[in-house]
Amino acid sequence: MDGEALVRKFQEAQMCLTPEALQLLEGREEREAERVLEALRGREFIVTPELVRGILEPSPPEAGEAEGGFFRPKPLAAEVEARVEVLRDVTGKSYSRGEVRDFLKLFLDRYERLKGLLMKRSDYADPLPLGELAGMEEGEEVRVVGMVAEKRETPGGHLLLRLEDPTGTAAVWVYKGKSEELLEKAEEVIPDEVIGVEGTLRSGDKEPRIVARDIAWPDLPTSGSSPKVEEPVCAVLLSDLHVGSKMFLREVFERFLLWLEGRVGDARQRDLASRTKYVVVAGDLVDGIGVYPQQEEELYLHDIFRQYEEVASLLERIPDHIKIVLSPGNHDAVRPSEPQPAIPREVAGRLYDLNTVMVGNPAWVSLHGVKFLLYHGRSFDDLVSVLPGNSRKDVSSMMVRLLRARHLAPMYGGKVAVVPEERDFLVIDEVPDVLHCGHLHISGYKRYRGVWAINSGTFQGMTSYMRERGITPTPGMVTVMDLQKNKPSVIRLV
Numbered sequence: 001m002d003g004e005a006l007v008r009k010f011q012e013a014q015m016c017l018t019p020e021a022l023q024l025l026e027g028r029e030e031r032e033a034e035r036v037l038e039a040l041r042g043r044e045f046i047v048t049p050e051l052v053r054g055i056l057e058p059s060p061p062e063a064g065e066a067e068g069g070f071f072r073p074k075p076l077a078a079e080v081e082a083r084v085e086v087l088r089d090v091t092g093k094s095y096s097r098g099e100v101r102d103f104l105k106l107f108l109d110r111y112e113r114l115k116g117l118l119m120k121r122s123d124y125a126d127p128l129p130l131g132e133l134a135g136m137e138e139g140e141e142v143r144v145v146g147m148v149a150e151k152r153e154t155p156g157g158h159l160l161l162r163l164e165d166p167t168g169t170a171a172v173w174v175y176k177g178k179s180e181e182l183l184e185k186a187e188e189v190i191p192d193e194v195i196g197v198e199g200t201l202r203s204g205d206k207e208p209r210i211v212a213r214d215i216a217w218p219d220l221p222t223s224g225s226s227p228k229v230e231e232p233v234c235a236v237l238l239s240d241l242h243v244g245s246k247m248f249l250r251e252v253f254e255r256f257l258l259w260l261e262g263r264v265g266d267a268r269q270r271d272l273a274s275r276t277k278y279v280v281v282a283g284d285l286v287d288g289i290g291v292y293p294q295q296e297e298e299l300y301l302h303d304i305f306r307q308y309e310e311v312a313s314l315l316e317r318i319p320d321h322i323k324i325v326l327s328p329g330n331h332d333a334v335r336p337s338e339p340q341p342a343i344p345r346e347v348a349g350r351l352y353d354l355n356t357v358m359v360g361n362p363a364w365v366s367l368h369g370v371k372f373l374l375y376h377g378r379s380f381d382d383l384v385s386v387l388p389g390n391s392r393k394d395v396s397s398m399m400v401r402l403l404r405a406r407h408l409a410p411m412y413g414g415k416v417a418v419v420p421e422e423r424d425f426l427v428i429d430e431v432p433d434v435l436h437c438g439h440l441h442i443s444g445y446k447r448y449r450g451v452w453a454i455n456s457g458t459f460q461g462m463t464s465y466m467r468e469r470g471i472t473p474t475p476g477m478v479t480v481m482d483l484q485k486n487k488p489s490v491i492r493l494v
């Protein structure tokens with residue numbers, strides 16, 4: 001068939017051929033074009049070369065099933081029962097009234113739980129309350145645990161950390177020129193986080209003064225253990241689809257769906273697709289409405305309901321045997337303050353009709369016994385402004401920093417708005433197997449003390465916001481976590 005006839009034929013069926021797809025079909029027999037058209041009718045709008053190849057050049061028939069006129073092997077994960085357990089999530093448990101005393105309770109809860117984690121270390125088993133320091137002798141060695149109320153450089157170039165606990169305050173001095181290692185540690189301190197300080201007591205004008213010798217974080221235990229999974233299943237980690245944005249990379253997402261169906265990719269990639277039992281999205285399913293100034297100019301869908309409709313249309317093409325876990329981000333239609341409950345049924349009803357588990361942000365979810373902590377990652381916007389030497393590009397290092405703080409949003413009063421629930425949902429009081437974040441649109445992973453810190457990147461191209469800030473996203477990089485081997489790998493779709 002010639003090009004013009006092909007374009008017309010597909011247009012009549014309300015489909016649009018990409019130039020590469022057209023090239024593939026040109027010169028072929030009409031019945032082949034018919035085959036492609038019938039296989040995709042009502043399912044696809046943009047016809048990509050991958051779709052055409054998937055239909056005209058299917059994988060060799062193995063012990064499999066007939067579907068859509070060609071044979072594909074039955075996915076291994078289809079033989080395995082999904083095992084999803086939501087361990088902790090604010091959805092349906094948000095009782096905060098947002099009063100001042102609620103904030104006091106929240107910070108007290110945060111302090112006590114993080115102090116409890118520090119006290120598991122033998123050297124911090126019995127820290128001194130700050131209120132007791134005033135009655136002690138100058139020169140005594142002390143260990144305290146406090147929340148960082150202030151961090152600043154003094155005119156002499158030393159670092160001053162003011163600590164608070166429920167009993168009092170203290171000024172911690174980290175002298176320049178004494179220990180380079182200690183000064184580096186002190187520079188890493190995030191305002192409002194809970195730290196331990198060891199040092200010598202000096203009397204101060206207004207409050208006790210500690211000359212620091214060491215600083216400690218709640219941190220993860222050094223001996224990490226690996227989860228045991230008997231079945232050879234994988235979880236695909238995604239985030240930041242931003243459906244509704246003109247920069248949503250539909251073609252790349254189409255390729256992702258084809259890979260998941262086992263239609264594209266090399267043998268190793270097809271094996272991972274075949275073993276995929278879970279797809280997890282850590283927020284920003286849609287671009288939303290009114291999230292940033294002049295956003296409307298960058299949207300192709302200006303209606304939040306239609307944005308979620310479109311997400312549902314894409315996700316319903318994920319094979320039925322795969323369980324989809326959806327958690328919100330700052331672009332989703334749910335309260336922006338953290339912890340966020342799940343995207344509500346009123347706005348995204350069709351997502352609830354799919355094979356989904358809707359959870360909040362953050363959420364602790366066990367998949368086949370592997371403990372995932374999902375957090376979209378808004379707090380990275382605050383961390384980049386205070387951490388030395390860390391850029392947005394080093395996404396996994398920032399995630400490790402959260403693990404060390406044992407808190408998902410240690411800084412208060414920045415970009416992350418907080419709902420003062422009775423219990424601080426953002427404390428990382430257990431050790432996850434995987435911390436899965438998004439938000440930065442840059443893919444990366446790192447293992448720290450037995451925990452995988454994975455940022456799953458995006459399906460959105462460069463936005464004006466990112467261009468202004470010199471951020472280059474890495475779209476179309478899909479992280480697949482092999483739950484049995486406890487090992488992530490990345491599949492590049494672009």
Ligand SMILES: [Fe+2]
Pocket residue numbers: 240242284329331439440
């Ligand atoms: Fe995002």
